[in-house]
Amino acid sequence: MARPFFSAKTSLLTLSFSILVGCSATPERHNYSETAHEALTTENTALFGEPQTRSEVLLLEDIINDPFLDELTKQALQGNPSLQKTALSLEASAWNIKSLRGESLPSASASLSAQESSDSDTTYSAGLSVSWQLDLWSKLNDSRSAAEKTLASDAETFRASQATLVGNVMKNWLLLIANQRAIDIEQQRLILLETNEKLIIQRFRNGLGTLEGLDEAKTSTSQSRADLAEYQETLASNQRAMKLLLGDNKDFPMPPSKDYPEVYVSLDELPAQDLSARPDIRAAYLAIEAADLEANVAFKDMLPSLSLSATLSDSGPSLRDALFVSPVWSLLGQLTAPLFQGGQLKAASEIAKLDVAQSYQDYRSTLLTAVNEVEDALGQEKVINTQRMHIRDALTTAESNLSLYEQKYRGGLVELSDLISAQQSVYDLEAQLDTLQYEQLTNRVDLGLALGLGVKNP
Numbered sequence: 001m002a003r004p005f006f007s008a009k010t011s012l013l014t015l016s017f018s019i020l021v022g023c024s025a026t027p028e029r030h031n032y033s034e035t036a037h038e039a040l041t042t043e044n045t046a047l048f049g050e051p052q053t054r055s056e057v058l059l060l061e062d063i064i065n066d067p068f069l070d071e072l073t074k075q076a077l078q079g080n081p082s083l084q085k086t087a088l089s090l091e092a093s094a095w096n097i098k099s100l101r102g103e104s105l106p107s108a109s110a111s112l113s114a115q116e117s118s119d120s121d122t123t124y125s126a127g128l129s130v131s132w133q134l135d136l137w138s139k140l141n142d143s144r145s146a147a148e149k150t151l152a153s154d155a156e157t158f159r160a161s162q163a164t165l166v167g168n169v170m171k172n173w174l175l176l177i178a179n180q181r182a183i184d185i186e187q188q189r190l191i192l193l194e195t196n197e198k199l200i201i202q203r204f205r206n207g208l209g210t211l212e213g214l215d216e217a218k219t220s221t222s223q224s225r226a227d228l229a230e231y232q233e234t235l236a237s238n239q240r241a242m243k244l245l246l247g248d249n250k251d252f253p254m255p256p257s258k259d260y261p262e263v264y265v266s267l268d269e270l271p272a273q274d275l276s277a278r279p280d281i282r283a284a285y286l287a288i289e290a291a292d293l294e295a296n297v298a299f300k301d302m303l304p305s306l307s308l309s310a311t312l313s314d315s316g317p318s319l320r321d322a323l324f325v326s327p328v329w330s331l332l333g334q335l336t337a338p339l340f341q342g343g344q345l346k347a348a349s350e351i352a353k354l355d356v357a358q359s360y361q362d363y364r365s366t367l368l369t370a371v372n373e374v375e376d377a378l379g380q381e382k383v384i385n386t387q388r389m390h391i392r393d394a395l396t397t398a399e400s401n402l403s404l405y406e407q408k409y410r411g412g413l414v415e416l417s418d419l420i421s422a423q424q425s426v427y428d429l430e431a432q433l434d435t436l437q438y439e440q441l442t443n444r445v446d447l448g449l450a451l452g453l454g455v456k457n458p
Contacts, residue, residue: 043275044274047371058448061170061456080246111128130310139297154283157279171445176254177255177258184258263441304336384439
């Protein structure tokens with residue numbers, strides 16, 4: 001029987017040495033996680049005031065309440081190929097963490113062999129070995145924790161991808177409605193222009209008009225036909241884009257209504273929000289923690305490691321005798337420490353510390369981008385509200401002006417060209433007001449994304 005490699009005295013010395021070295025197993029570094037949290041708190045207070053208790057959880061789909069749109073977003077979350085590929089990558093990463101957990105557990109293997117020669121009987125040999133690397137400095141635990149933080153960061157990135165996909169579906173759906181409404185306005189304009197053109201032709205034949213007026217009418221009609229063709233192709237292009245978002249090449253049904261949906265009117269009606277709900281910020285914060293744990297692992301690579309192994313073996317002329325009838329066992333403890341590797345381990349540790357600092361800078365960039373997106377969305381909301389108010393007033397004035405011109409034209413007080421100009425002004429303002437309404441609705445979706453609103457699970 002083989003004797004253990006370590007005596008009790010040697011084991012005591014090893015333990016004492018381990019405790020001494022363990023005191024410096026985690027180096028002192030700047031706490032970037034705490035700094036990142038303080039930066040987030042500062043920006044939240046600057047944007048939204050003092051922290052408030054969130055009364056309810058608002059989802060991105062709640063901004064626009066429409067059953068047809070809900071079905072579209074559900075279909076996109078289930079069918080979009082890029083999103084499904086990311087989900088499969090997350091699943092693979094989860095299995096990788098399970099593999100890392102096994103590194104801190106003992107491993108065992110068994111062997112059985114048979115040897116036969118011409119001048120002797122068959123000899124059977126059997127063996128069982130168990131090995132275990134002791135996690136003295138929690139290096140394996142840090143490595144596993146870093147992988148778990150990375151997986152959590154990737155999961156937050158996946159949530160961000162889900163929200164972006166849903167936001168794109170919502171905005172594309174609004175664009176389809178806007179395109180339909182633009183086509184309707186242009187078709188009404190074209191009908192009026194064609195009617196005016198026929199009237200001008202009749203007047204020209206009767207000697208009441210000029211050739212310039214006739215050419216001008218034909219030009220306006222042709223331009224309207226060209227614009228209508230462009231709007232129709234834009235609508236078809238957006239339908240194709242929606243197919244890509246949904247991950248389905250089947251014919252896409254148009255929204256059942258040409259009216260814009262009801263949405264939250266202003267930020268005041270939103271539940272209390274803060275930037276900590278944004279998945280990209282959460283992902284960046286988890287990346288800092290993962291990098292910090294990786295830096296711990298790189299530092300602990302320079303520390304000694306202790307592994308234990310035990311073997312049990314036997315051999316005999318029969319399979320029964322070889323299966324541990326009178327086995328021989330041995331126990332080996334091995335302490336190893338890096339002495340000289342050309343400064344590679346030290347360099348790796350310094351690089352890992354710089355990775356932590358880089359992760360913090362990535363977090364700062366993500367946070368600044370988030371703040372900018374919220375401020376842009378809020379600024380756009382104010383500008384569009386102001387524009388809509390003025391354009392609505394201008395449209396009211398233009399419609400009143402058109403009524404006056406129609407009355408004066410019937411009385412022979414104004415030229416037909418003046419009436420046509422008044423008509424064109426009304427259609428132009430209607431189209432402009434409709435575009436502003438579409439822009440305001442899409443800006444609400446952008447505001448929801450900027451605030452980090454989540455999505456429903458498909």
